[in-house]
Amino acid sequence: MKTVRNRHAGAEEAHRHVDDGVIVQASGVHKTYDTGQVRVEALKGIDLSLRRGEMVAVMGPSGCGKTTLLNCLSGIDEIDEGQVLIEGVSLAELPDRARTRYRAERMGFVFQFYNLMPVLSAVENVEMALLLAGRATREARQLAMEALSLVGLAERADHVPEEMSGGERQRVTIARALVNDPAIVWADEPTGDLDSETAEDVTTLMRRLNRERGLTFLIVTHDIAVGRRTDRILRMLDGRVVDEQRMEEADVRPSDPA
Numbered sequence: 256m257k258t259v260r261n262r263h264a265g266a267e268e269a270h271r272h273v274d275d276g277v278i279v280q281a282s283g284v285h286k287t288y289d290t291g292q293v294r295v296e297a298l299k300g301i302d303l304s305l306r307r308g309e310m311v312a313v314m315g316p317s318g319c320g321k322t323t324l325l326n327c328l329s330g331i332d333e334i335d336e337g338q339v340l341i342e343g344v345s346l347a348e349l350p351d352r353a354r355t356r357y358r359a360e361r362m363g364f365v366f367q368f369y370n371l372m373p374v375l376s377a378v379e380n381v382e383m384a385l386l387l388a389g390r391a392t393r394e395a396r397q398l399a400m401e402a403l404s405l406v407g408l409a410e411r412a413d414h415v416p417e418e419m420s421g422g423e424r425q426r427v428t429i430a431r432a433l434v435n436d437p438a439i440v441w442a443d444e445p446t447g448d449l450d451s452e453t454a455e456d457v458t459t460l461m462r463r464l465n466r467e468r469g470l471t472f473l474i475v476t477h478d479i480a481v482g483r484r485t486d487r488i489l490r491m492l493d494g495r496v497v498d499e500q501r502m503e504e505a506d507v508r509p510s511d512p513a
């Protein structure tokens with residue numbers, strides 16, 4: 256994997272130089288939370304890589320460091336030691352504005368509790384991701400509508416979140432996550448707030464987007480039904496990745512309906 260030294264150039268320019276199929280490369284990642292009273296070593300040396308088009312689950316018991324890992328890989332949180340490269344770019348080395356811009360342009364996020372703006376309609380929530388990334392208003396509206404169609408919600412475009420079910424809200428956040436055509440979508444317990452049937456629909460949707468659009472996903476989940484639908488499960492225990500399980504084709508159901 257080539258490393259791009261990215262001093263003043265924008266992240267956009269940097270990632271054009273690297274395309275060897277690896278999206279995420281983490282080595283020796285440590286993260287400790289120190290509240291003054293308690294010191295928690297949440298990540299104790301993580302090495303992993305994700306390839307373009309992969310769908311990977313991170314599983315493990317409560318408190319083992321899954322969310323911390325997602326936050327550290329995606330640059331939401333700072334790491335104490337080690338290195339994280341996304342498309343060959345070390346986000347930690349980018350100036351603040353370039354890092355924010357990189358995240359807005361190249362990453363999508365899906366969270367358990369949706370994180371939608373309650374006063375905005377579905378289409379406005381989705382287009383916000385584009386407007387923040389500097390797209391023109393008209394183009395943003397058109398792309399947002401296309402993304403809502405992809406997740407089967409075009410007819411709900413004008414509804415605000417409280418007028419939608421949990422599954423519909425999560426589909427809006429998935430539309431928002433993919434609308435920028437990101438390098439990777441980070442999903443933290445995307446089905447955690449959903450009943451099992453709706454969770455399966457949302458998982459099927461993510462798998463379809465992964466297969467059809469080559470969208471790369473890293474999904475933190477407690478739900479083995481989600482894990483089974485991915486390409487790989489990384490199992491964490493006490494701040495470390497202790498096991499990796501590749502899913503059989505039979506488990507990932509290649510013939511899932513759209």
Ligand SMILES: Nc1ncnc2c1ncn2[C@@H]1O[C@H](COP(=O)(O)OP(=O)(O)OP(=O)(O)O)[C@@H](O)[C@H]1O
Pocket residue numbers: 288289290295296297315316317318319320321322323324
């Ligand atoms: N901001 C913080 N300050 C202090 N400690 C924290 C903070 N965030 C997480 N921790 C601690 O770090 C450890 C890992 O937490 P993390 O949220 O990553 O676990 P998790 O595997 O995602 O858990 P869960 O499945 O319950 O969401 C836990 O011991 C947690 O208490």
